[in-house]
Amino acid sequence: MGTFESFILLLDSTVRLSMPLLFAALAGLYSERSGVFDIGLEGKMLAAAFAAAAIGALAGNVWLGLLAGIAVSVGLALVHGFACITARGNQIVSGVAINFLAAGLTALIGHAYFSQGGRTPRLENEARFLPIEWPGAEQLADVPFLGPIYEELISGHNLLVYLGFVMVAVTWFVIFRTRFGLRLRAVGENPAAVDTAGISVTLMRYQAVIICGVLCGLAGAYLSTAQSASFVPNMSAGKGFIALAALIFAKWKPVPVLYACLLFGFLDALGIRLQGYEFPGIGEVPVQLIQALPYILTVVLLAGFIGKAEPPKAGGVPYVKER
Amino acid sequence: MIKTFLATAALGALLTVPAVAQDTNPAVVYDLGGRFDESFNQAAYTGAEAFMAETGVEYADFEIQNDSQREQALRNFARRGHDPIIAIGFSHGSAVETVSQEFPDTRFAIVDMVVDQPNVRSIVFKDHEGSYLVGVLAALASESDTVGFVGGMDIPLIRRFACGYAEGVLSVNPEADVLSAMTGTTGAAWNDPVRGGEITQSHVSAGADVVFHAAGGTGIGVLQAAADAGILGIGVDSNQNGLQPGSVLTSMLKRVDVAVQDAFTDAMNDEWTNGFEVLGLAEGGVDWALDDNNRGLITPEMEAAVAAAREAIIAGEVVVHDYMADNTCPATDG
Numbered sequence: 001m002g003t004f005e006s007f008i009l010l011l012d013s014t015v016r017l018s019m020p021l022l023f024a025a026l027a028g029l030y031s032e033r034s035g036v037f038d039i040g041l042e043g044k045m046l047a048a049a050f051a052a053a054a055i056g057a058l059a060g061n062v063w064l065g066l067l068a069g070i071a072v073s074v075g076l077a078l079v080h081g082f083a084c085i086t087a088r089g090n091q092i093v094s095g096v097a098i099n100f101l102a103a104g105l106t107a108l109i110g111h112a113y114f115s116q117g118g119r120t121p122r123l124e125n126e127a128r129f130l131p132i133e134w135p136g137a138e139q140l141a142d143v144p145f146l147g148p149i150y151e152e153l154i155s156g157h158n159l160l161v162y163l164g165f166v167m168v169a170v171t172w173f174v175i176f177r178t179r180f181g182l183r184l185r186a187v188g189e190n191p192a193a194v195d196t197a198g199i200s201v202t203l204m205r206y207q208a209v210i211i212c213g214v215l216c217g218l219a220g221a222y223l224s225t226a227q228s229a230s231f232v233p234n235m236s237a238g239k240g241f242i243a244l245a246a247l248i249f250a251k252w253k254p255v256p257v258l259y260a261c262l263l264f265g266f267l268d269a270l271g272i273r274l275q276g277y278e279f280p281g282i283g284e285v286p287v288q289l290i291q292a293l294p295y296i297l298t299v300v301l302l303a304g305f306i307g308k309a310e311p312p313k314a315g316g317v318p319y320v321k322e323r
Numbered sequence: 324m325i326k327t328f329l330a331t332a333a334l335g336a337l338l339t340v341p342a343v344a345q346d347t348n349p350a351v352v353y354d355l356g357g358r359f360d361e362s363f364n365q366a367a368y369t370g371a372e373a374f375m376a377e378t379g380v381e382y383a384d385f386e387i388q389n390d391s392q393r394e395q396a397l398r399n400f401a402r403r404g405h406d407p408i409i410a411i412g413f414s415h416g417s418a419v420e421t422v423s424q425e426f427p428d429t430r431f432a433i434v435d436m437v438v439d440q441p442n443v444r445s446i447v448f449k450d451h452e453g454s455y456l457v458g459v460l461a462a463l464a465s466e467s468d469t470v471g472f473v474g475g476m477d478i479p480l481i482r483r484f485a486c487g488y489a490e491g492v493l494s495v496n497p498e499a500d501v502l503s504a505m506t507g508t509t510g511a512a513w514n515d516p517v518r519g520g521e522i523t524q525s526h527v528s529a530g531a532d533v534v535f536h537a538a539g540g541t542g543i544g545v546l547q548a549a550a551d552a553g554i555l556g557i558g559v560d561s562n563q564n565g566l567q568p569g570s571v572l573t574s575m576l577k578r579v580d581v582a583v584q585d586a587f588t589d590a591m592n593d594e595w596t597n598g599f600e601v602l603g604l605a606e607g608g609v610d611w612a613l614d615d616n617n618r619g620l621i622t623p624e625m626e627a628a629v630a631a632a633r634e635a636i637i638a639g640e641v642v643v644h645d646y647m648a649d650n651t652c653p654a655t656d657g
Binding site: 006009012013016017115116117118119122223227228229230232233234235237269272273275287288291 | 356360361477503524544
């Protein structure tokens, strides 16, 4: 196989691996832009992955699974919202609590109900998001250069992957070109001003938190019903936190979020493929080093290249009307 | 008629079981991944269940959730008078070492690890021999002359699988490419089907059309990805042929079930032995799986070839290299 084809396949794998990060990072973007920090992305994603796989397995329908995933994730988002917005609790504590809750509850319920050590039964194909072959992909595969790009990179992903890319554009439009987006940003920067203008800070923040829940639901459903075919305890494996890093990395902007997530996905895909690869002049590099590579690069990039990341000014602070 | 039979059976049970139950009160501690991982731990569970079905003696078991529970679980069982106590998995090594000294009168066993204590039976398998056999099958089934291996955590035990497999593949087709990748370097690598699937896809795109996994719960993702890509997977530890019927070429059986059942039975019959127990092909400790799910995939030639390899290993004509003996793998290093 030529270098070019290998590279295309590497990018293909990058797209698959970065999708859960992208959904979760966009989820965090809405929430944090409105001034509600959310380190519970991981937990919401995990709970959604479980719900999607469990309902998908029971109902045998991918859409019911997706809906269940979103519903559970929104439910947890509302808990977070209630704690942070209405009860004015500490946003970090609430987020951590949601992570613990999700990790424990999914394993417990899964174990009690399916008796497979917390795993859910394997999903039939009807209950999964399967790759979609674009028209003409097979025929065009032999066209040099463009053929492989079209066949491997553009065609052959599942619906959620395409939705993920669309969501980046939608998010950009919503945040920067709509009245809702303007208010959302304002509520995260200076809630008192928004309040003075006669807009409810509480309502704005609840809306943001609900959107965050929906997107985390998509991330979770992607993990368990598109990327794999069952739920496994702790399958989110820290992706929620990496998404959070990507969000900070991208300075809370939708298009840079896409790049950051693709970068993390790329490093992950590279780590998988470089194992056992003989570098010219160096020889085989130990697995441990290859697998640490994404983290090393992240630290280097974070420390050296992106400059200062400024969070929304009112982030993490519950809004209290002056009395 | 049936009533009399049942009554007799019940009477028989009443007469025999209590006498036995007093001295045997076995317990199992599973490794991370849990009792129903459809792989390594489940094999142990199957063995314990078989023992219970046969003798009527109940057993206790525990699924650890994190590393710190290993010692606690073993100690709790020992304190409650369970005997023998079997720890499943090499990660229990230091815990068994510690607890077996605290309870010198309790009999312990550990699978996949050697613990040198007077009251411990160490059960190790010749994984390389079983891997060699599935390697032979993989090489014969492969049309692209490229096969893959997905390991769980990067430890010598798993490299032993990889090495035996590569040796088996190359014995049939010296020109074949054996791709090999490990899922990770921590315990999480046993339970990451998403990553397992992604590694499998990378093998598929590099041309592999048979992929063998030795990765516990991660392997579920490997077999899934293999089935999705229309290539063949090979299961491990338990018979995984039924996980993706028609897409699993075979499974390398590691008879942890037999080892567990034997250990319990030996304890019950006062035939318990401490020390080493090495189970290879000759002892029936490892093998390959053939059942209705994969019969269509195994041609008579393949069956003959693997039977020949099996005989040769048992007779000692073929010695499969054990990676753990010297931490090298001549099949892939050379």
